[in-house]
Amino acid sequence: MEHPGTLVLIMALAVLAPLLGYATGRWLPVPVVIFEIVLGVLAGPDVLGWAHHDQVIDTLADLGLSMLIFLAGYEIRFAEVRGSTLRRAGGAWVISFAAGLGVALLLSGADLAKSLVIGTALTSTALGAVLPILRDSGRLEGRFGSVVMAFGSVGEFGPIIAMALLFSGRSPGAAGAVLAVFAVVTAGAVFWAMRPRPPWFARLIAVTLHSSGQFAVRFVMLLLAGMLGLAHVFGLDTLLGAFAAGMLTRLVLQGAVPERSGEILERIEAIGFGFLVPFFYIVTGIDFDLAALLDGGRPLLLLPVFLLLFLLVRGVPAYLLAPRDLTGRASRSALGLFASTCLPLVVAITAIGLDEKVIGAGEAAALVAAAMVSVLVFPLLSFRLLRREKGDGGRTVPGRTAETGEAW
Numbered sequence: 001m002e003h004p005g006t007l008v009l010i011m012a013l014a015v016l017a018p019l020l021g022y023a024t025g026r027w028l029p030v031p032v033v034i035f036e037i038v039l040g041v042l043a044g045p046d047v048l049g050w051a052h053h054d055q056v057i058d059t060l061a062d063l064g065l066s067m068l069i070f071l072a073g074y075e076i077r078f079a080e081v082r083g084s085t086l087r088r089a090g091g092a093w094v095i096s097f098a099a100g101l102g103v104a105l106l107l108s109g110a111d112l113a114k115s116l117v118i119g120t121a122l123t124s125t126a127l128g129a130v131l132p133i134l135r136d137s138g139r140l141e142g143r144f145g146s147v148v149m150a151f152g153s154v155g156e157f158g159p160i161i162a163m164a165l166l167f168s169g170r171s172p173g174a175a176g177a178v179l180a181v182f183a184v185v186t187a188g189a190v191f192w193a194m195r196p197r198p199p200w201f202a203r204l205i206a207v208t209l210h211s212s213g214q215f216a217v218r219f220v221m222l223l224l225a226g227m228l229g230l231a232h233v234f235g236l237d238t239l240l241g242a243f244a245a246g247m248l249t250r251l252v253l254q255g256a257v258p259e260r261s262g263e264i265l266e267r268i269e270a271i272g273f274g275f276l277v278p279f280f281y282i283v284t285g286i287d288f289d290l291a292a293l294l295d296g297g298r299p300l301l302l303l304p305v306f307l308l309l310f311l312l313v314r315g316v317p318a319y320l321l322a323p324r325d326l327t328g329r330a331s332r333s334a335l336g337l338f339a340s341t342c343l344p345l346v347v348a349i350t351a352i353g354l355d356e357k358v359i360g361a362g363e364a365a366a367l368v369a370a371a372m373v374s375v376l377v378f379p380l381l382s383f384r385l386l387r388r389e390k391g392d393g394g395r396t397v398p399g400r401t402a403e404t405g406e407a408w
Helices: 004-025 032-043 055-075 084-108 112-121 127-137 143-166 172-194 199-208 215-233 238-256 261-287 290-294 298-320 329-340 344-355 361-390
Strands: none
Touching (some): 004 032, 004 261, 055 143, 055 215, 055 344, 084 112, 084 143, 112 143, 112 344, 127 361, 143 172, 199 215, 215 261, 238 261, 290 298, 298 329, 344 361
């Protein structure tokens, strides 16, 4: 490790972030991820210059992003997101992608490569950040939570598929063929996951769950590593493998040990939200090009433009295609706001755009900054709308207690 001090610094910032979230939560509920990113910006080269990159830091950050997408995939409840709700969510995303690409073509002067990056970024939803917010507020279990889960799942999965097809360096036909083969292999894994597990599997989980063996946790990490490796072998973005691993893990645990799946998930979340995920967000802040955002004025002007486009491109189709039983205007508006909340995939997509030199540093910084603001503002507005429509009902308001999740 070239910069061990940076590792210590990042972990110190990870501890400081929830302390700041708790301190400010009495007056204004601010997502912990915002503090993590801002602290990373302060420690980064454009402000204090304390943090430095090396291979270990980059690897841990990549694992943090993979873990975030994995946990988002795990949260998907297939019985609740299928049927007309899923069809409406898929239709809303297709409309979003068409609208995002059209708007991006106008902004970029018909530069197709740049438009694909910007347009795809505009269609993403931060399911990994939205679901903990809903869970902490007590709204995940109801109908509204299942609708947000469906629209958020498509908003996470759709851009990942688009990345696999459009940013792989292959022709669309070749990329589609590779993706189809990956889908067939994943379907085989799903079939295997849904088969009954042998009795010894559940016994071994029970015996080792409170010991140093931790068979269940190790098995889940093997599934994640295996799907990441499979995506890499096929030349696809590893986030696709992470998302698939999350879905597979839920199927395996719910089928084999449903009574212990919650306890196992708590251990996985401890690894994710306790270590790897904050690592990703803090390194995102360290990498954030503040100088490019503030240089020349145009990137700073693009920030509110992109924030508005998140709402128009992603939120409006979600509002219009919300399920019919979501009758209240406030509920539909809250769904649009949650669907427009984004960040992790925006970071990943803009990183690809920068690596391929198809977007500038200022545009990438404006997109990421707008995504950061969406995580801060849109969920707050959503809960204000929901409380105005139905009242708190005794539920916990995010950020008002110490026992909150990663997102708040």
